[in-house]
Amino acid sequence: MKVSLIVAKAENNVIGKNNDLVWKLSDDLKHFKKTTTGQHLIMGRKTYESMGKPLPNRTSIVVSRNEDYSVPDEHFCVQNLEQALALGKKLNLETIIIAGGGEIYKMALPYVDEMIITEVKVTPEGDTFFPEINWSEWQETKREHFEKNDKNEYAFDIAFYKRK
Numbered sequence: 001m002k003v004s005l006i007v008a009k010a011e012n013n014v015i016g017k018n019n020d021l022v023w024k025l026s027d028d029l030k031h032f033k034k035t036t037t038g039q040h041l042i043m044g045r046k047t048y049e050s051m052g053k054p055l056p057n058r059t060s061i062v063v064s065r066n067e068d069y070s071v072p073d074e075h076f077c078v079q080n081l082e083q084a085l086a087l088g089k090k091l092n093l094e095t096i097i098i099a100g101g102g103e104i105y106k107m108a109l110p111y112v113d114e115m116i117i118t119e120v121k122v123t124p125e126g127d128t129f130f131p132e133i134n135w136s137e138w139q140e141t142k143r144e145h146f147e148k149n150d151k152n153e154y155a156f157d158i159a160f161y162k163r164k
């Protein structure tokens with residue numbers, strides 16, 4: 001099972017503020033939808049609640065220490081990351097996607113094979129951060145640039161990294 005991670009992060013590693021995103025990037029949302037549709041997404045309970053409900057056409061695996069936490073049918077709640085990954089294996093998934101937020105990215109990083117990072121060209125204020133990466137462990141395999149325009153509040157790159 002391949003473990004992928006998808007994130008949109010600022011130049012200062014900010015990924016969120018007040019349990020929400022800090023930008024409006026229409027082309028990044030399209031990329032997120034295209035990349036994640038049909039997939040199983042592991043996310044922290046706070047990220048799940050920031051979305052309000054499971055994203056359509058995707059299976060949510062929500063990580064919470066609360067054993068009584070409940071999610072709609074066809075979705076899963078687990079008590080730690082190892083259980084989330086074990087569930088993916090049990091379901092015979094080809095790929096499982098780590099979808100944040102900050103606490104989950106940090107915990108999951110050692111297991112990740114591929115990172116799909118939207119690198120947003122801004123240094124905003126925020127309260128949630130992507131962890132520091134040891135870039136010597138990663139090889140960039142693809143990059144696409146998007147200009148700032150009326151649909152994308154800031155310029156950004158979408159970059160793919162494979163673990164060396």
Ligand SMILES: NC(=O)c1ccc[n+]([C@@H]2O[C@H](COP(=O)([O-])OP(=O)(O)OC[C@H]3O[C@@H](n4cnc5c(N)ncnc54)[C@H](OP(=O)(O)O)[C@@H]3O)[C@@H](O)[C@H]2O)c1
Nearest residue numbers: 007008016019020044045046047064065100101102103104
């Ligand atoms: N820019 C992006 O790409 C992106 C993507 C996703 C999220 N975000 C942003 O990130 C922010 C949310 O991130 P966050 O770091 O605050 O929260 P989070 O990682 O989404 O969720 C944290 C929760 O996960 C559970 N958890 C964490 N560690 C655990 C462990 N070891 N065992 C069991 N459960 C554990 C706990 O749930 P319980 O409290 O229920 O136990 C904890 O409160 C929001 O602002 C969101 O918009 C940004």
